[in-house]
Amino acid sequence: MKLAEKPDILPGTVGEGLAQRGICRREFLQFCTALTALLALPPTMTVAMAEAISKARRQSVIWLSFQECTGCTESITRSHTPTLENLIFDLISLDYHHTLQAASGEAAEHARELAMKDNFGKYLLIVDGAIPMGNPGFSTIAGISNYDMLMEAAKGAAAIVAVGTCATFGGIPKADPNPTGAVAVSDIIKDKPIINVPGCPPIPVVMTGVLAHFLTFGSIPELDSLGRPKSFYGETIHDHCYRRPFYDQGKFAQTFDDDAARQGWCLFKLGCKGPVTYNVCATTKWNDGTSFPIQSGHGCIGCSEPNFWDAGPLYEALSMPISATASMLGTAAAVGTAAGAAITWHNRSTKAAAKAAHEKVTVQELIREDK
Amino acid sequence: MNHLHLLTFARGSALNWALMLCVAGIVLRLFEIFGLGRKTDLAKPRINSPGSGWHTIFSRSLPPQGMLKREPVTYIGGYVFHLGLLTAILFFAPHIELIRSMTRLGWPSLPSPLVDASVVASIIALGVLLAHRLNNPVKRLLSGLCDYLAWTATLLPLLTGYMAYHHLFIEYTLMLALHIFSVDLLLVLLPFTKLFHTFSVFISRWYNGDIFGRKGVAS
Numbered sequence: 001m002k003l004a005e006k007p008d009i010l011p012g013t014v015g016e017g018l019a020q021r022g023i024c025r026r027e028f029l030q031f032c033t034a035l036t037a038l039l040a041l042p043p044t045m046t047v048a049m050a051e052a053i054s055k056a057r058r059q060s061v062i063w064l065s066f067q068e069c070t071g072c073t074e075s076i077t078r079s080h081t082p083t084l085e086n087l088i089f090d091l092i093s094l095d096y097h098h099t100l101q102a103a104s105g106e107a108a109e110h111a112r113e114l115a116m117k118d119n120f121g122k123y124l125l126i127v128d129g130a131i132p133m134g135n136p137g138f139s140t141i142a143g144i145s146n147y148d149m150l151m152e153a154a155k156g157a158a159a160i161v162a163v164g165t166c167a168t169f170g171g172i173p174k175a176d177p178n179p180t181g182a183v184a185v186s187d188i189i190k191d192k193p194i195i196n197v198p199g200c201p202p203i204p205v206v207m208t209g210v211l212a213h214f215l216t217f218g219s220i221p222e223l224d225s226l227g228r229p230k231s232f233y234g235e236t237i238h239d240h241c242y243r244r245p246f247y248d249q250g251k252f253a254q255t256f257d258d259d260a261a262r263q264g265w266c267l268f269k270l271g272c273k274g275p276v277t278y279n280v281c282a283t284t285k286w287n288d289g290t291s292f293p294i295q296s297g298h299g300c301i302g303c304s305e306p307n308f309w310d311a312g313p314l315y316e317a318l319s320m321p322i323s324a325t326a327s328m329l330g331t332a333a334a335v336g337t338a339a340g341a342a343i344t345w346h347n348r349s350t351k352a353a354a355k356a357a358h359e360k361v362t363v364q365e366l367i368r369e370d371k
Numbered sequence: 372m373n374h375l376h377l378l379t380f381a382r383g384s385a386l387n388w389a390l391m392l393c394v395a396g397i398v399l400r401l402f403e404i405f406g407l408g409r410k411t412d413l414a415k416p417r418i419n420s421p422g423s424g425w426h427t428i429f430s431r432s433l434p435p436q437g438m439l440k441r442e443p444v445t446y447i448g449g450y451v452f453h454l455g456l457l458t459a460i461l462f463f464a465p466h467i468e469l470i471r472s473m474t475r476l477g478w479p480s481l482p483s484p485l486v487d488a489s490v491v492a493s494i495i496a497l498g499v500l501l502a503h504r505l506n507n508p509v510k511r512l513l514s515g516l517c518d519y520l521a522w523t524a525t526l527l528p529l530l531t532g533y534m535a536y537h538h539l540f541i542e543y544t545l546m547l548a549l550h551i552f553s554v555d556l557l558l559v560l561l562p563f564t565k566l567f568h569t570f571s572v573f574i575s576r577w578y579n580g581d582i583f584g585r586k587g588v589a590s
Contacts, residue, residue, distance in 0.1 A: 226373065236543060250464055250480040269468055276375060276544040302375075305544075311379045318547075319465030320472040321390070322383040329394050329473065336395035340402020347407060 015054030040231040052216040060123040063097040066146040067173040068129030072164035075201035109142045125157035130166040130173040134181030159193045168196035169306035176310050196227035200303035206232045238274035240282040271315040272299030279304040374544040381551035389555035396562025417587030427580025448500040455493030524560045527553035
């Protein structure tokens with residue numbers, strides 16, 4: 001039965017929107033089953049989630065893009081096929097997104113102001129991109145600095161979702177030497193619940209999962225110490241990587257195009273950062289579950305971790321020193337040689353002085369005087 | 372400072388300083404040892420014993436006869452610990468990568484479960500040797516703070532490495548950072564404590580073998 005044929009479909013809800021797009025209940029339940037599994041919720045929550053989402057009013061969402069590359073938006077909108085994830089995004093009320101919306105200029109800003117006013121305290125604020133603090137003029141929208149726009153929009157937000165590594169941890173704009181003084185959303189906003197969805201870009205279904213959780217429970221999912229949903233960022237890519245057995249066997253690719261690499265051997269020696277990167281790339285994958293970077297033959301670069309760009313060379317193994325060089329060790333050896341020579345000279349001088357000061361004992365001195 | 376930051380610091384500046392102090396310390400100590408010199412032995416050698424120093428390097432590295440009767444815990448514990456430690460250092464793929472990055476020398480690694488087993492054996496051996504040291508009156512009397520410091524500095528990299536590999540207790544990135552910090556500490560302590568025997572053991576064995584050979588004493 002199509003959802004549209006069900007009598008309990010309420011107008012203006014997500015359920016109505018799904019029904020209009022011909023999504024049957026079975027498909028929608030399958031989607032919710034996958035989401036509950038991804039969110040590490042009990043299977044019994046599937047029906048509750050389906051009911052909650054289908055009855056939810058279209059959630060007002062304001063999406064602000066600051067210092068970013070639009071990769072996060074590209075990731076979400078350009079999925080391999082028009083999936084249910086896309087549809088869910090279609091069904092939220094995306095009231096402001098300066099890349100996707102048709103309006104521009106004052107009309108666009110008016111839409112944002114109207115959405116903020118009409119849904120004060122209820123709208124979801126999605127932010128991608130870092131905020132430059134060095135100079136307000138480094139990045140502006142309609143003449144408003146990123147900082148001012150964020151502070152204004154955050155006031156009436158029910159929660160903030162920081163999407164992408166730039167918004168969550170500063171990302172590439174914050175990389176050394178951080179010329180714009182870029183900071184993350186959580187560095188500025190302290191009085192609102194913030195969900196960090198890092199990744200460069202983040203996986204679309206993670207975004208959907210967070211939204212679904214918010215629509216179902218009206219609250220944010222359980223987060224880790226970095227503000228990331230535990231259900232998606234609870235384990236490392238390495239732990240779920242299909243190349244992991246080769247790591248355990250000590251079988252490693254030496255170059256990106258050798259036989260070992262083609263046979264799926266571990267990319268650790270080529271700089272894979274999977275062991276220290278918490279994300280679901282290895283299980284959820286990209287492009288409709290087709291593949292993920294490691295499966296495509298490239299090591300993980302750790303893009304969902306804070307300061308990943310400054311965490312050492314991308315193509316050197318995690319166990320290798322970041323900046324130690326042979327010349328550095330040569331200098332240390334030279335210093336050791338000089339210090340050793342100085343100590344040797346001192347020791348020998350002490351020895352020679354002791355020898356020179358040594359007074360020989362004569363036989364007479366050893367004769368005991370009779371009292 | 373987040374965990375990746377800490378790991379970056381451990382692999383970066385901290386490791387650089389530790390490596391430099393270690394290399395400088397080793398060269399300094401070797402200079403110090405060789406610079407002290409020995410008085411020329413003017414006595415005629417009892418027997419003609421060329422190569423007795425080299426011979427001793429090997430003979431004293433092999434299990435001696437009757438070791439199980441004399442000091443079974445010391446000998447077996449010592450062998451298990453040292454072999455396990457060397458296996459972990461020299462045959463775990465990430466460690467080989469570290470060595471290769473510094474020296475351009477590399478060799479095949481062992482499967483991780485084998486290295487893991489050798490680490491467990493080493494940790495157990497270290498525990499047994501410490502218990503023996505504390506229970507044996509002579510050893511306890513001979514032991515000082517430096518000995519216990521060396522024991523701790525040796526145990527920490529093994530323990531943190533094992534815990535990192537098995538994702539025990541704390542988050543992996545943080546544990547890996549702690550593992551590398553513990554290695555940094557070991558590198559700094561190595562030249563300036565009894566751990567320097569890593570570099571002086573064969574020198575002293577050669578010297579003992581050579582001098583005993585000249586004196587006609589079995590070594």
